[in-house]
Amino acid sequence: MSEVDLKDAHRDLVTLVERAxxxxxxxxxxxxxxxxxxxxxxxxxxxxxxxPGSRPSLAEYLQTLPVDIEFERNRSPSRDVDL
Incomplete structure (x- = not known):
């Protein structure tokens, strides 16, 4: 893999595409x-x-771990927020 400055890339775009x-x-x-x-x-x-869309969510990932973890959702109401 090589690096090229943006100004050089602008000038040599066709060459860079051919290299790719x-x-x-x-x-x-x-x-x-x-x-x-x-x-x-x-x-x-x-x-x-x-x-990002192809990776599992944190909860899905944790469920794949080889340990017994019981996931419980906190059903209590959210706190009030003044806007």
């Missing part, structure tokens, strides 16, 4: 900080499949 098509991942930086990634489609698809 060849399997290389390029990180675009701005002021020294990573701000974007140009990646092959297969790698980008794999990353998006691992997005």
């Amino acid at each position: 098509a060849g399997g290389e991942t390029v990180t675009v930086t701005k002021a020294g900080k990573a701000v974007a990634t140009i990646a092959p489609v297969t790698e980008a698809t794999e990353r998006s499949d691992q997005g």
